[in-house]
Amino acid sequence: MEHLPGPCKIKIPRLRNPLVGPHSYDGSAFLTYPERNRWEIRTTTKRIDFTCCGIRPSVEQAVGNALTNSVLESLVEQDGQGKEFLNSSCLENIIGPWSFDFAVHHWAQDVNQFLLWGEHLNKCLLESRAIVLRILTNNHRAIDPPIFLGIALLAEYLTAALKSIYIVRSMLRSDPSLAHKLPSNQTPEQLSPPISQTWRVFGTADCGWPIWQLMLQHDWCPHDAARFDHQVRDVGVLWYYASLEPPQVLKNHSQCSPEECLGMQTEKEHYPIAHWRDDCTCVMMDEHAESVNAILESGSLPLVDHAWKDDKSVVEILVVPEEQKPDFVAISHVWSDGLGNPKDSVLNTCVFTSICKIVDQLPKSPSQLTTPFWIETICLPLRPEAIKKIAFKKLRDPYDRAQHVLVIDSYLRTTQSRGLSPLEIFARVSCTSWTQRLWTFQEGRLGTRMEKFTRLPASPAHYIELSILCGYSASKIQESPGFQDSDTFDNVGVLREALSSRLVSYKADEAVCLANLMAMDIKPIYDAKDEVRMRVFWSQIPKVPAGMAFSRAPRKLLFAGYRWAPATLLGFLPPNRWAGDPKIFYKLTAYPTSNGLLSECPGFLFSDRLVKADIAARDSSYNGVFDTETRQLLFRVNDLAVWYACTLLEGWAEGRGDPKGYQSLALILPTALGTQARNDSVNDGFQKRSTQSGECLSACKSL
Numbered sequence: 142m143e144h145l146p147g148p149c150k151i152k153i154p155r156l157r158n159p160l161v162g163p164h165s166y167d168g169s170a171f172l173t174y175p176e177r178n179r180w181e182i183r184t185t186t187k188r189i190d191f192t193c194c195g196i197r198p199s200v201e202q203a204v205g206n207a208l209t210n211s212v213l214e215s216l217v218e219q220d221g222q223g224k225e226f227l228n229s230s231c232l233e234n235i236i237g238p239w240s241f242d243f244a245v246h247h248w249a250q251d252v253n254q255f256l257l258w259g260e261h262l263n264k265c266l267l268e269s270r271a272i273v274l275r276i277l278t279n280n281h282r283a284i285d286p287p288i289f290l291g292i293a294l295l296a297e298y299l300t301a302a303l304k305s306i307y308i309v310r311s312m313l314r315s316d317p318s319l320a321h322k323l324p325s326n327q328t329p330e331q332l333s334p335p336i337s338q339t340w341r342v343f344g345t346a347d348c349g350w351p352i353w354q355l356m357l358q359h360d361w362c363p364h365d366a367a368r369f370d371h372q373v374r375d376v377g378v379l380w381y382y383a384s385l386e387p388p389q390v391l392k393n394h395s396q397c398s399p400e401e402c403l404g405m406q407t408e409k410e411h412y413p414i415a416h417w418r419d420d421c422t423c424v425m426m427d428e429h430a431e432s433v434n435a436i437l438e439s440g441s442l443p444l445v446d447h448a449w450k451d452d453k454s455v456v457e458i459l460v461v462p463e464e465q466k467p468d469f470v471a472i473s474h475v476w477s478d479g480l481g482n483p484k485d486s487v488l489n490t491c492v493f494t495s496i497c498k499i500v501d502q503l504p505k506s507p508s509q510l511t512t513p514f515w516i517e518t519i520c521l522p523l524r525p526e527a528i529k530k531i532a533f534k535k536l537r538d539p540y541d542r543a544q545h546v547l548v549i550d551s552y553l554r555t556t557q558s559r560g561l562s563p564l565e566i567f568a569r570v571s572c573t574s575w576t577q578r579l580w581t582f583q584e585g586r587l588g589t590r591m592e593k594f595t596r597l598p599a600s601p602a603h604y605i606e607l608s609i610l611c612g613y614s615a616s617k618i619q620e621s622p623g624f625q626d627s628d629t630f631d632n633v634g635v636l637r638e639a640l641s642s643r644l645v646s647y648k649a650d651e652a653v654c655l656a657n658l659m660a661m662d663i664k665p666i667y668d669a670k671d672e673v674r675m676r677v678f679w680s681q682i683p684k685v686p687a688g689m690a691f692s693r694a695p696r697k698l699l700f701a702g703y704r705w706a707p708a709t710l711l712g713f714l715p716p717n718r719w720a721g722d723p724k725i726f727y728k729l730t731a732y733p734t735s736n737g738l739l740s741e742c743p744g745f746l747f748s749d750r751l752v753k754a755d756i757a758a759r760d761s762s763y764n765g766v767f768d769t770e771t772r773q774l775l776f777r778v779n780d781l782a783v784w785y786a787c788t789l790l791e792g793w794a795e796g797r798g799d800p801k802g803y804q805s806l807a808l809i810l811p812t813a814l815g816t817q818a819r820n821d822s823v824n825d826g827f828q829k830r831s832t833q834s835g836e837c838l839s840a841c842k843s844l
Contacts, residue, residue: 143230144298145377146605148565151384153355157226172261172268229295236302262303266296270338277346286351293340293348293376300338301604339374349376352383360394361387367399368577368642371713378608381568388552388572400712405477405574407646415479417491425487432460433486433520434528442538443520444469444513447497455494461513463542468506471543472496472516473584475574476646478551481518488518496549503545514547515539533667537587537657546588550575564606571609579645579654579711586658630659634686634720634727637710644711651709652678679706684729687740688721691811691836705738722811722833744809744835745778745785785814787835810835 143155273289340348349370356366365388373379392404407413416423429445436443441462448457463469474480480492488496496514505512520539521532540546550573558566575581630636636658645651652674656663661681669677676698679685694707694714707719720726731740767774772789787808810833 143228144232145294145380146564147381147384148386148568149561150386152386153359153383172265232298236298259303259307262299266300266303267338269296270340273348274340274342274346277348278342289348290351290376294380296340297375297377297604340376341374341379343371349373349379352376352379356383356387359383359387360390362389362392362394362402362404363397363399364402364644365389365572365577367713372642373608375604375608377605381605381609382572385565385568385572388574402577402644405475405644405646407477409483412481412483413479414482414489415492416489417495421489421491423490425485426458426490426493428485428487429458429460429519430486430522430524433522434525436460436462437522437528437531437535442515442535442542444515445519446513447511449511453498455490455497458493460519466509466513467542468509468512468544469539470500470503470512470514470545470547471539471584471588472514472547472549473540473575473581473588474516474549475551475578475581477574478549480516480549484523486519486522488516496547499549500547503547505544515543530664530667533653534663536663537583537660540584540587543588546584548575548581548585564609568609577643579640579643579651582640582643583654583658632686632727632729633659633682633710634688634716637719638716640710641713648709649674651675651711655710656681673700675706675708676700676703679703679733680735682733685731685733685738686720687725687728687730687742688811689731690738690740690742690809691721691834693718702735702737703733706733725811742809742811743813744807745776747776747806747808787837789837806837808835808837 269292273292277289353366353370356369357363361383369379369382373382389404394402394404396403433443439462441464444461444463444466446459446461446466447455448459450456472480480488482488496516497511500512500514503512517536521536522528552573553569556569561569570576575585630639636655645654649671652666653663655678656666659682661678665681666674666677679698680703689705692705692707696708697704698706698708716726717723731738733739767787767789774787774789775784776787777784812833814833
């Protein structure tokens with residue numbers, strides 16, 4: 142693992158991969174290595190076994206040593222105790238020149254031979270991956286997680302090298318100094334690089350699992366560790382993040398879980414109003430609530446301006462309307478860092494002065510000696526309620542219209558950036574609590590103007606750098622089918638994907654923030670009681686993904702007509718569990734109504750006779766329809782010679798009750814069974830087709 146790039150100060154120990162087994166590589170083809178050494182690999186659906194001349198060697202011998210030595214020179218070193226291990230620090234010096242030399246010289250005249258070689262190397266990597274992931278899936282007793290981690294890191298590096306070779310070959314035609322080395326009939330399309338294969342299959346075969354364990358052992362909050370574990374696909378990238386100093390180490394994370402960070406939650410009664418330095422004892426600044434309220438009542442946006450004394454202390458604090466100084470800065474911060482105030486609209490003097498100094502260092506209009514700024518602690522009044530509502534309706538405006546958005550985060554403030562690489566600074570930004578709060582997503586997104594760029598890796602190790610840069614998600618989202626990036630979200634499913642790892646200090650604020658992101662009228666939501674705000678939010682969305690009818694979100698609303706709706710958009714949950722089949726996840730063809738979710742789906746409407754004959758009057762669900770032992774219902778559609786089996790899963794009938802006189806039992810499906818990909822098998826004369834999850838419900842007979 143020594144070849145991996147890392148931060149300036151690595152906070153977790155590098156794992157040394159021991160050299161295991163007596164076998165050395167003989168220099169022949171990797172794919173036949175086990176056969177030449179009389180190794181038998183037997184795989185079944187449940188296990189994989191290795192034997193060698195009647196002796197069971199470790200799995201690492203079959204994969205690790207062969208994969209390493211089939212491509213590289215020996216990387217074996219000894220530690221102080223004489224134990225041999227693999228040291229990969231010289232890997233880049235070997236692979237970099239070798240890959241470029243190979244692409245330019247050795248196969249310059251025969252593209253077909255080049256493609257055959259590339260295909261062979263890719264097969265070696267895929268075969269290694271298949272063996273390792275199957276072993277991890279079957280929980281084989283020979284597993285040594287750190288060594289499998291090393292195999293995955295080596296394979297990722299070699300995959301990046303292989304891609305670089307293909308890219309260089311494809312670029313030769315556009316380089317006048319190298320184009321003559323290629324045959325005239327070669328086209329870049331012939332050299333499309335192979336598709337990367339992930340070594341992280343979550344929940345079943347994850348080579349990055351040991352890194353997640355290391356993060357927990359080195360003071361990472363379980364929620365932060367789980368966030369990177371879910372979002373990062375490359376093992377090498379996960380290693381880089383784990384090597385950084387964890388954020389918020391002074392917070393108490395003993396009660397945190399992968400689903401929620403309690404250490405960053407704050408109570409209004411015990412809110413810690415922060416000083417800029419821990420040893421500061423200054424007093425609070427003067428309050429300017431009357432001026433703020435007057436500007437809000439006039440329909441303008443209040444801003445905080447200042448004047449300096451000669452000693453660079455603030456001599457005067459002014460509250461001005463936006464029209465007076467339109468070039469201003471909007472401040473974005475995490476509430477739990479202590480820059481808020483739940484009782485009064487003021488900050489500690491040291492905090493206010495420090496913010497003024499930072500703001501004045503940003504580029505500004507030549508006509509302005511100082512730059513005003515907007516911060517909700519001062520510019521969003523706590524009272525009276527009527528003025529507070531006016532301010533809440535303008536929450537988008539400061540970040541949408543500001544010349545700059547300044548992020549103040551406690552983790553970054555305590556980081557000395559001098560001497561750090563740009564990559565480490567960028568990675569530290571991704572680690573901050575600011576990137577994980579619900580309100581800051583809107584603030585960062587509205588204040589961001591993203592420019593697209595591309596960069597060709599200079600070495601295979603740069604796949605880590607590119608992954609960190611491209612994986613930045615503080616204010617952007619991953620592209621989805623049919624989604625046009627904008628300042629608002631029309632598809633609540635896309636919005637949910639962007640917010641899955643975010644948290645909010647006060648649960649009732651979620652609906653207000655979501656309404657802002659979707660450019661809704663927040664007044665009905667703000668005026669509603671805390672416990673019904675999410676219902677009002679869902680009621681204001683004109684269209685939702687059709688898959689919401691099949692949502693298996695763990696928490697649903699309990700209001701009649703909205704039992705289909707998730708109670709929150711936050712939290713880790715696979716998209717297919719949150720909104721059903723991926724084929725209909727982004728299709729906005731369902732309509733929330735006060736009577737339920739209106740959507741057109743294929744399905745089956747069961748006979749009244751079937752339902753009434755099997756449901757006892759005392760039952761509160763449709764359980765009587767299903768066989769008590771198998772929990773199945775067998776049925777046939779009209780006179781077709783096709784039988785269907787419906788298996789009852791967990792708690793589907795909870796809270797629904799018996800069908801009324803005008804209702805019947807129905808089964809709806811995401812897509813019609815006849816259009817599904819066939820995976821037929823025959824058993825006892827019956828042809829078995831693919832299955833899919835559906836939803837049982839009460840349906841009006843008129844349907």
